Amino acid sequence: MVPHLLTALKGPLQDLEQRILDATPQIERWFRLEWQEHTPAFYCSVDLRNAAFKLAPVDTSLFPVGFNHLSAPMLPLAQQAAMAAIEKYCPDARNLLLIPDLSRINGCYGQNILRLAALLRQTGLNVRFGSFDPTITAPTPIDVADGQALMLEPLVRNGRRLGLRDFDPCTIVLNDDLSDGLPDILQDVYEQTLLPPLHAGWAVRRRSQHLAAYLDVAKKFGKAFDIDPWLINPVFARCGPVDLRESADRARLTSAVETVLKQMRSKYREYGVADTPYAVIKPEAGADGRGMVMVRDVARLPALIDQLAAGGRHRDLVVQEGVPTIETMEGGTAEPIVYMIDRYVIGGYYRVNAERGRDENLIAPGLRFVPLPFATSCNMPDCSAGPEHAQNRFYAYGVVARLAMLASAIELERTDPDQSLYG
Amino acid sequence: MVPHLLTALKGPLQDLEQRILDATPQIERWFRLEWQEHTPAFYCSVDLRNAAFKLAPVDTSLFPVGFNHLSAPMLPLAQQAAMAAIEKYCPDARNLLLIPDLSRINGCYGQNILRLAALLRQTGLNVRFGSFDPTITAPTPIDVADGQALMLEPLVRNGRRLGLRDFDPCTIVLNDDLSDGLPDILQDVYEQTLLPPLHAGWAVRRRSQHLAAYLDVAKKFGKAFDIDPWLINPVFARCGPVDLRESADRARLTSAVETVLKQMRSKYREYGVADTPYAVIKPEAGADGRGMVMVRDVARLPALIDQLAAGGRHRDLVVQEGVPTIETMEGGTAEPIVYMIDRYVIGGYYRVNAERGRDENLIAPGLRFVPLPFATSCNMPDCSAGPEHAQNRFYAYGVVARLAMLASAIELERTDPDQSLYG
Numbered sequence: 028m029v030p031h032l033l034t035a036l037k038g039p040l041q042d043l044e045q046r047i048l049d050a051t052p053q054i055e056r057w058f059r060l061e062w063q064e065h066t067p068a069f070y071c072s073v074d075l076r077n078a079a080f081k082l083a084p085v086d087t088s089l090f091p092v093g094f095n096h097l098s099a100p101m102l103p104l105a106q107q108a109a110m111a112a113i114e115k116y117c118p119d120a121r122n123l124l125l126i127p128d129l130s131r132i133n134g135c136y137g138q139n140i141l142r143l144a145a146l147l148r149q150t151g152l153n154v155r156f157g158s159f160d161p162t163i164t165a166p167t168p169i170d171v172a173d174g175q176a177l178m179l180e181p182l183v184r185n186g187r188r189l190g191l192r193d194f195d196p197c198t199i200v201l202n203d204d205l206s207d208g209l210p211d212i213l214q215d216v217y218e219q220t221l222l223p224p225l226h227a228g229w230a231v232r233r234r235s236q237h238l239a240a241y242l243d244v245a246k247k248f249g250k251a252f253d254i255d256p257w258l259i260n261p262v263f264a265r266c267g268p269v270d271l272r273e274s275a276d277r278a279r280l281t282s283a284v285e286t287v288l289k290q291m292r293s294k295y296r297e298y299g300v301a302d303t304p305y306a307v308i309k310p311e312a313g314a315d316g317r318g319m320v321m322v323r324d325v326a327r328l329p330a331l332i333d334q335l336a337a338g339g340r341h342r343d344l345v346v347q348e349g350v351p352t353i354e355t356m357e358g359g360t361a362e363p364i365v366y367m368i369d370r371y372v373i374g375g376y377y378r379v380n381a382e383r384g385r386d387e388n389l390i391a392p393g394l395r396f397v398p399l400p401f402a403t404s405c406n407m408p409d410c411s412a413g414p415e416h417a418q419n420r421f422y423a424y425g426v427v428a429r430l431a432m433l434a435s436a437i438e439l440e441r442t443d444p445d446q447s448l449y450g
Numbered sequence: 451m452v453p454h455l456l457t458a459l460k461g462p463l464q465d466l467e468q469r470i471l472d473a474t475p476q477i478e479r480w481f482r483l484e485w486q487e488h489t490p491a492f493y494c495s496v497d498l499r500n501a502a503f504k505l506a507p508v509d510t511s512l513f514p515v516g517f518n519h520l521s522a523p524m525l526p527l528a529q530q531a532a533m534a535a536i537e538k539y540c541p542d543a544r545n546l547l548l549i550p551d552l553s554r555i556n557g558c559y560g561q562n563i564l565r566l567a568a569l570l571r572q573t574g575l576n577v578r579f580g581s582f583d584p585t586i587t588a589p590t591p592i593d594v595a596d597g598q599a600l601m602l603e604p605l606v607r608n609g610r611r612l613g614l615r616d617f618d619p620c621t622i623v624l625n626d627d628l629s630d631g632l633p634d635i636l637q638d639v640y641e642q643t644l645l646p647p648l649h650a651g652w653a654v655r656r657r658s659q660h661l662a663a664y665l666d667v668a669k670k671f672g673k674a675f676d677i678d679p680w681l682i683n684p685v686f687a688r689c690g691p692v693d694l695r696e697s698a699d700r701a702r703l704t705s706a707v708e709t710v711l712k713q714m715r716s717k718y719r720e721y722g723v724a725d726t727p728y729a730v731i732k733p734e735a736g737a738d739g740r741g742m743v744m745v746r747d748v749a750r751l752p753a754l755i756d757q758l759a760a761g762g763r764h765r766d767l768v769v770q771e772g773v774p775t776i777e778t779m780e781g782g783t784a785e786p787i788v789y790m791i792d793r794y795v796i797g798g799y800y801r802v803n804a805e806r807g808r809d810e811n812l813i814a815p816g817l818r819f820v821p822l823p824f825a826t827s828c829n830m831p832d833c834s835a836g837p838e839h840a841q842n843r844f845y846a847y848g849v850v851a852r853l854a855m856l857a858s859a860i861e862l863e864r865t866d867p868d869q870s871l872y873g
Contacts, residue, residue, distance in 0.1 A: 030526035055574025056544060059533070063541055100523055103453035107530055107794055110482070118486055121479060151478025371530050 030104055030374055032399040032421040034363065035356040041079055043258050044423040050252050054426055057251055058370070058433070065436040067370045069112055069200065069222035073428040074378070075363050076350035080300050081258045082423060083350050084431040087237055088314065089227040090204040091366060092131075093376065094146070095138040098398035101366075101374035102146055108368035110150040115369070116220040117197040123152040124189070124196035128203040129160045129179070137171030140202060144177070147200070157182045157191050157199075159210040182212050189216050198222060205230045206313050226442050227435075229312040235265040235345045236442055241434035248430055259427055261348035262290045266308075268343045271336035280332065283346040284308065284322050291348050305349040305386055308335065310342060318342075319388055321349060351386040356397055360385050363399070363421075365428035372425040375399045453527055453797055455822040455844040457786065458779040464502055466681050467846040473675050477849055480674055481793070481856070488859040490793045492535055492623065492645035496851040497801070498786050499773035503723050504681045505846060506773050507854040510660055511737065512650040513627040514789060515554075516799065517569070518561040521821035524789075524797035525569055531791035533573040538792070539643040540620040546575040547612070547619035551626040552583045552602070560594030563625060567600070570623070580605045580614050580622075582633040605635050612639050621645060628653045629736050649865050650858075652735040658688040658768045659865055664857035671853055682850055684771035685713045689731075691766045694759035703755065706769040707731065707745050714771055728772040728809055731758065733765060741765075742811055744772060774809040779820055783808050786822070786844075788851035795848040798822045 040048065047054065072091035073084045097105070113120055125147070127140045144154045156179045166180045180191045189212065190196055198220045201213075205228025213225060226232065238261075245260035264283040269276035284306050291304035308320040308331075318338060320331050335342070354361040359381035366373050382393035399421065463471065470477065495514035496507045520528070536543055548570070550563045567577045579602045589603045603614045612635065613619055621643045624636075628651025636648060649655065661684075668683035687706040692699035707729045714727035728746040731754075741761060743754050758765070777784040782804035789796050805816035822844065 030523075052571050052574050052576060055533075055572065057574070059537065059574050060542060100453075104526055104530060107527060110478075110794075111534055114482065119479075119483060148475050149478065151475050151480070151482050153475060371533075 030101065030372060030421070030425075032375060034399065034420040034424065035354045035361050035377055036077060036420060040420060040423070041077075041082075043082055043254065044420055046252070046254065047423040047426050048419050051422070054252065057248070058429060061433055062370045065433060065440065067367070067432055067436050068227060068439060069369065071367045071432045071435060073365045073367070073431040075365060075424055075427060076352045077354055077363075077420075077424075078302075078351050079353045080298050081350060082427055083259050083261045084241065084427060085261060085347070085350055085362075087241075087431045087435050088204075089223050089232070089435060090128075090202055092128075092136055092139045092202070093364065093396065094142040094366070095135065096376040096396040096398055097142075097366060097374040098376075098400065101398075102149075104371065105146050105366075105368055105373040106149045108371035108373050109146055111371070112222075112369035113147075113150055113152065113198065116222065120152055120197040122190075122194055122196040122198075123147055123154050124157050124191065124194070124199045125154055126157050126159070126182075126199065126201050126203055127179075129158050129163070132169050132171070132177075132179070134172050137169065137177070138173070138175070141171060141175055141177060143200075143202065152198075153194075155180060155191055155194050155196075159212050184212050187215075187218050189213070189219060201228070204228055204314055224439065224443070226444060227439055229314070231442070232438075233311045233343075233345075233442075234309060235263065235311060237435060237438045238263045238345065238347065240438040240441065241431060244430050244434045244437065257294050259430065261350055262287050262294075263345060263347045266344040266346055267311075268341070271332055271340045271342060277329070277332055280308070280344060280346070281325070281328055283344075284328060285325060287346045287348055288322075288325065302351060302386075305351075307347050307349045307388075309345050309347055311345050312343065321387065323386075349386055353385065357381075359383075359393075359395070360387070360389060361397075362389055363424055365424055367428065367432050370429070370432070372428060375421070375424070375428075453524065453795060453844070453848075455798060457822065457843040457847065458777045458784050458800055459500060459843060463843060463846070464500075464505075466505055466677065467843055469675065469677065470846040470849050471842050474845070477675065480671070481852060484856055485793050488856060488863065490790070490855055490859050491650060491862060492792065494790045494855045494858060496788050496790070496854040498788060498847055498850060499775045500777055500786075500847075501774050502776045503721050504773060505850055506682050506684045507664065507850060508684060508770070508773055508785075510664075510854045510858050511627075512646050512655070512858060513551075513625055515551075515559055515562045515625070516787065516819065517565040517789070518558065519799040519819040519821055520565075520789060520797040521799075521823065524821075525572075527794065528569050528789075528791055528796040529572045531794035531796050532569055534794070535645075535792035536570075536573055536575065536621065539645065543575055543620040545613075545617055545619040545621075546570055546577050547580050547614065547617070547622045548577055549580050549582070549605075549622065549624050549626055550602075552581050552586070555592050555594070555600075555602070557595050560592065560600070561596070561598070564594060564598055564600060566623075566625065575621075576617075578603060578614055578617050578619075582635050607635050610638075610641050612636070612642060624651070627651055627737055647862065647866070649867060650862055652737070654865070655861075656734045656766075656768075656865075657732060658686065658734060660858060660861045661686045661768065661770065663861040663864065664854060667853050667857045667860065680717050682853065684773055685710050685717075686768060686770045689767040689769055690734075691764070694755055694763045694765060700752070700755055703731070703767060703769070704748070704751055706767075707751060708748060710769045710771055711745075711748065725774060725809075728774075730770045730772045732768055732770055734768050735766065744810065746809075772809055776808065780804075782806075782816075782818070783810070783812060784820075785812055786847055788847055790851065790855050793852070793855070795851060798844070798847070798851075 072088045074086040163181045208230045245256040249256040264286040266283040287306045305323040310318045352362045356379045359379040361377045361379045365375040377397045378389045379395045380389040380393045495511045497509040586604045632653045668679040672679035687709040689706040710729040731743040733741045775785045779802045782802040784800040784802045788798040800820040801812045802818045803812040803816045
């Protein structure tokens with residue numbers, strides 16, 4: 028179920044990873060039964076951090092970018108998974124409309140879109156690119172890096188259906204995270220399948236709802252496999268909407284940070300972790316990496332809040348446990364990102380930054396991407412015990428990433444504006 | 451949909467292969483629609499031959515062996531496909547019973563069984579091994595090559611259910627081709643899913659029924675994509691049960707050979723093929739490679755029939771067009787075998803024999819197996835035109851192999867003893 032990939036971390040498996048590996052058949056069946064109850068989002072990527080003492084997701088993107096960073100051997104897995112997904116939503120699909128994020132279409136992100144389109148085409152679909160941006164009023168050729176190009180066409184609404192001129196899609200795949208709001212033209216699309224649904228966009232989605240769903244999943248998984256949920260779950264505290272110039276609101280944020288740090292200190296003591304805990308203040312909405320603040324020392328919090336307020340005083344915030352990474356690659360600090368389509372792990376790569384520390388955000392100048400290679404020196408996924416087991420480390424990563432995927436499925440059920448669908 | 455594998459043949463794509471590659475999205479959709487009408491067998495392997503002027507399946511096994519010859523990077527694809535299959539038959543499956551061919555369990559075939567069991571375990575199943583052989587009356591440890599072992603247990607019938615002592619499976623996977631007949635204990639299993647069904651076994655299956663179904667598929671595919679069906683279909687003629695010492699029966703066999711050779715000569719002329727056509731006399735039942743006779747010259751047929759009769763005068767025979775292979779690998783003649791689980795191509799390898807010619811059966815002393823490697827020098831499946839396109843050769847192989855898989859699905863519908871299932 029999980030590609031056998033080599034991770035950067037070469038040492039023997041930690042206790043948690045070993046327990047996950049040992050329980051493989053039970054875990055796979057557990058997921059199989061969960062997917063009978065919950066429908067995974069069309070696609071998803073999960074940023075993970077392996078801190079040795081814990082292995083946890085730190086961000087779950089429902090509009091994954093970076094398909095171009097997956098190695099070529101991963102494509103068939105991605106295609107197979109996409110095929111399974113498409114068959115579920117629209118078995119006789121012929122046309123698929125892909126809506127990219129126009130603001131990032133040149134360069135690296137554009138390559139991601141081309142890769143995504145290529146694999147969707149390989150599943151037997153005509154793929155065209157649409158935009159709701161008002162500047163796109165006619166088919167517009169867009170130059171993407173390396174001499175590649177794509178044709179972006181204006182969306183056309185034909186009564187209840189959404190498409191392009193002369194192009195009526197069965198399925199519409201969004202790769203714009205809708206941080207800037209829900210375009211009218213995308214609303215009330217009922218006859219076609221919009222993947223993921225509109226309320227997965229950051230115009231509606233709230234990070235704490237995902238974290239709450241993930242906590243529930245981590246508890247259920249922990250109970251089933253006798254694993255302390257904290258070992259796979261970052262503590263969080265919702266702060267809510269604040270005016271960072273108001274002292275009551277600043278106190279509320281401080282209190283959320285202290286709640287997180289207090290729980291972390293208690294767990295660090297329980298597991299004998301010598302590190303200094305740190306919390307991360309994140310916006311409730313918006314892709315990870317933007318507007319995040321790390322808090323190592325509460326005494327420094329007032330200054331950090333002032334810094335944050337300089338970028339806008341009205342915020343909606345959540346505080347999350349910071350999970351350090353022990354992984355390094357080519358001299359840089361590294362964190363894996365795991366990709367899924369439907370309920371399948373299809374691959375992953377490392378975000379590497381030589382200029383950042385193990386407890387910092389790697390999305391910063393100096394960032395590089397390194398695809399995870401297939402393991403080839405081992406013929407069986409459950410090869411002999413001992414340090415060689417490190418080759419199966421990625422299996423544990425795939426399990427934790429799928430827990431986050433499952434959490435996002437539950438999150439989308441809970442936040443669906445048409446609750447009647449879920450009784 | 452098809453792993454991007456490197457084939458032995460390095461030259462530019464032939465016209466047929468190029469046309470298949472160019473029509474990829476349409477072909478994938480064609481298959482998607484066909485799989486709505488027909489259910490693929492659980493698994494399947496197809497021997498192909500690329501003769502440059504044609505690319506055709508020469509044998510379709512519904513009890514594939516050789517999973518151990520697939521390279522390790524193929525396992526995740528196999529697991530993903532097995533997961534999709536298991537979910538279809540028994541979504542809450544916990545236990546799976548695998549029935550290997552006891553007569554071959556030591557050595558290479560045993561490794562195949564261990565590999566198959568490993569990938570089924572990875573889909574979240576408890577896998578145990580059962581045998582209907584009367585010599586297996588208690589759990590019996592079996593030594594497989596390389597120090598690996600498996601425990602073979604006697605099958606137990608509990609009323610309507612089939613299992614092992616203390617093991618009640620939801621799904622039963624057969625990897626014994628039942629050449630020696632249908633064991634009573636496997637009959638009338640209705641509550642559990644037997645994969646593939648009993649009538650896929652050589653005790654019931656007839657090669658000409660598969661070839662007839664394949665011809666229908668080849669014609670339909672050929673019509674959809676403007677391809678002469680002969681380019682993907684080996685001509686065949688049913689001979690039927692014969693007594694090889696009876697002159698009337700010998701004449702019937704000779705006539706079948708002449709029918710095949712005549713059609714081949716006409717097609718060879720049409721396409722300007724300079725080779726000398728040859729026909730292959732095959733038994734109607736039984737795995738390919740056993741009891742096959744190549745006929746290059748009808749004048750030699752009486753002697754060949756005498757030779758064949760020496761191994762048993764009563765035969766049930768079919769005559770098939772011989773397809774030469776132009777592929778070579780490491781100095782040997784090579785033919786690809788493509789593996790599928792459910793409707794997914796999961797990989798392949800080459801059968802290589804340095805002691806055999808391009809128009810001979812490679813299953814003979816000198817046989818070796820070479821896994822197909824993933825293509826890595828090309829980032830996109832439909833990379834730039836020119837000779838590099840040869841990297842996509844395996845795509846065409848996967849298409850033709852899936853046509854054979856589809857034919858076997860139709861064959862199993864037509865030969866199902868419980869026709870009512872198919873209206």
